[in-house]
Amino acid sequence: MSLRSEIVHLEELVCRACEGDKEAQRQLPARFESLRREAETLIKHQQELITLYEIARELASMVNLEDILDLILTRALALVKAERGFIVLADEPASQESFRIAVARQFSLEEVDDGEARLSRSLIGRVMGSRQAIVTTNAQEDPRFQSSVSIVNYRIRSVMAVPLIYERELLGAIYLDTRITERLFTQEDLALLQALGNQAAIALHMAQLYRNLEQRNLELQQALAELRATQDELIRSERLSAVGRLASGIIHDFKTPMTTIKGYAAFLGRDDLPPAQRKQFAQTVMNAVDILVDMAQEILDFVQGGGPLQMEPVPLDAFVQEVVDFLKEDFSERHITIHTQLDYRGVVSLDKGKMRRVLVNIAGNARDALNGQPGSFTIISRRQDDQVLLELIDDGPGIPPEILPNLFQPFVTYGKAHGTGLGLAISKKIVEDHGGTIAVMTGLPKGAGFVITLPLP
Numbered sequence: 001m002s003l004r005s006e007i008v009h010l011e012e013l014v015c016r017a018c019e020g021d022k023e024a025q026r027q028l029p030a031r032f033e034s035l036r037r038e039a040e041t042l043i044k045h046q047q048e049l050i051t052l053y054e055i056a057r058e059l060a061s062m063v064n065l066e067d068i069l070d071l072i073l074t075r076a077l078a079l080v081k082a083e084r085g086f087i088v089l090a091d092e093p094a095s096q097e098s099f100r101i102a103v104a105r106q107f108s109l110e111e112v113d114d115g116e117a118r119l120s121r122s123l124i125g126r127v128m129g130s131r132q133a134i135v136t137t138n139a140q141e142d143p144r145f146q147s148s149v150s151i152v153n154y155r156i157r158s159v160m161a162v163p164l165i166y167e168r169e170l171l172g173a174i175y176l177d178t179r180i181t182e183r184l185f186t187q188e189d190l191a192l193l194q195a196l197g198n199q200a201a202i203a204l205h206m207a208q209l210y211r212n213l214e215q216r217n218l219e220l221q222q223a224l225a226e227l228r229a230t231q232d233e234l235i236r237s238e239r240l241s242a243v244g245r246l247a248s249g250i251i252h253d254f255k256t257p258m259t260t261i262k263g264y265a266a267f268l269g270r271d272d273l274p275p276a277q278r279k280q281f282a283q284t285v286m287n288a289v290d291i292l293v294d295m296a297q298e299i300l301d302f303v304q305g306g307g308p309l310q311m312e313p314v315p316l317d318a319f320v321q322e323v324v325d326f327l328k329e330d331f332s333e334r335h336i337t338i339h340t341q342l343d344y345r346g347v348v349s350l351d352k353g354k355m356r357r358v359l360v361n362i363a364g365n366a367r368d369a370l371n372g373q374p375g376s377f378t379i380i381s382r383r384q385d386d387q388v389l390l391e392l393i394d395d396g397p398g399i400p401p402e403i404l405p406n407l408f409q410p411f412v413t414y415g416k417a418h419g420t421g422l423g424l425a426i427s428k429k430i431v432e433d434h435g436g437t438i439a440v441m442t443g444l445p446k447g448a449g450f451v452i453t454l455p456l457p
């Protein structure tokens with residue numbers, strides 16, 4: 001009888017008893033008792049549901065396979081008050097015979113493997129093969145196990161096992177038994193264990209997915225590292241051969257300052273040279289040496305790839321101002337005005353030395369392009385989404401169209417007596433090492449412009 005009709009029936013009985021119906025009065029105690037039992041069962045079921053819900057929640061927050069297995073077994077034992085148990089995981093491909101004990105309680109793992117519990121193994125085999133749960137209320141009398149020595153020897157009273165299946169895939173099984181106590185498993189226990197088994201199968205599936213994902217991730221990372229190493233090697237050898245191929249060109253570039261030095265050094269040796277001119281010639285020699293040192297350094301940097309970055313947090317506006325101060329004298333002598341519009345005043349993560357080389361090279365290119373003509377050089381900084389933009393614009397003749405497609409390639413130089421053509425290639429490498437980009441600005445009415453993006457810390 002359902003609880004609702006039980007209550008209706010009881011109400012009628014109470015009414016009749018109140019009216020003095022003797023039969024109703026006689027039946028009342030038994031009815032109350034029956035209702036009490038119903039209520040107790042309901043409370044028990046409610047408690048079980050809460051427990052299952054809690055287990056599901058706990059499982060949902062776990063990804064580690066061992067932790068998940070441990071939790072499932074602990075909770076399964078407690079849920080149906082079993083004494084011993086273990087969980088097996090199916091090998092791939094899953095079969096009745098091939099599974100391994102992943103976690104066990106009150107069994108030692110060797111025990112399970114060695115035959116003490118041959119019964120348990122054969123039972124699990126049967127569950128895995130049929131994909132059907134099994135419960136024996138009394139194993140000692142169950143005809144299915146009468147031939148089993150373990151049942152008798154190990155005084156197994158009641159056994160229960162459920163398969164763990166996720167979307168038709170057999171993942172494993174849970175085995176539980178009771179030995180010493182008098183407790184026998186019931187169909188209700190089996191239903192509970194099956195409900196837990198369903199949750200467990202989902203969690204195991206997720207854990208396996210996660211593990212596979214981690215494994216794939218690891219493989220990808222290794223492949224990426226190998227790729228990077230090969231790429232670095234390739235870049236390095238490409239650089240070396242590029243340097244080799246262009247060595248003669250560079251030596252040619254070296255000749256001009258060398259000739260200057262030689263000529264002026266000869267002048268300096270003369271006794272009749274007025275002091276003012278001596279000073280001027282010495283300066284010319286020093287400038288030529290500076291050019292040589294710069295060229296040599298650029299080639300070296302390029303061949304070596306520039307070395308690792310020394311990153312530090314740097315306020316961008318102060319950094320740009322430092323570069324401007326450095327350029328100021330040289331530029332004002334050449335009548336080039338430097339303008340700044342530093343709207344971004346925050347901090348960026350930079351290797352100051354290397355980033356200074358980038359700005360100085362771009363500024364140097366602008367100065368060279370103006371070729372003695374008065375002009376202007378503008379530096380703008382601003383934020384765009386999660387990046388900082390640095391724009392460097394001059395009003396010179398603009399970049400020669402013939403080199404534009406290969407502008408950032410090494411040794412691309414045009415219209416300069418002493419250009420090695422490495423400045424922009426090195427600048428690009430440095431900016432990209434910072435996680436940024438560098439590009440030529442398009443659509444300017446006049447001159448040339450570069451835009452550098454840098455990620456915000």
Ligand SMILES: Nc1ncnc2c1ncn2[C@@H]1O[C@H](COP(=O)(O)OP(=O)(O)OP(=O)(O)O)[C@@H](O)[C@H]1O
Nearest residue numbers: 365366369398399413414419420421422423424448
């Ligand atoms: N602002 C600019 N205006 C006009 N042309 C430019 C400008 N910046 C670069 N270029 C052109 O791009 C070429 C390549 O520049 P890059 O800095 O890579 O090498 P370089 O200046 O020639 O030599 P290096 O910088 O190694 O001394 C320059 O030779 C020049 O022709």
Ligand SMILES: [Mg+2]
Nearest residue numbers: 361365423424
């Ligand atoms: Mg340059």
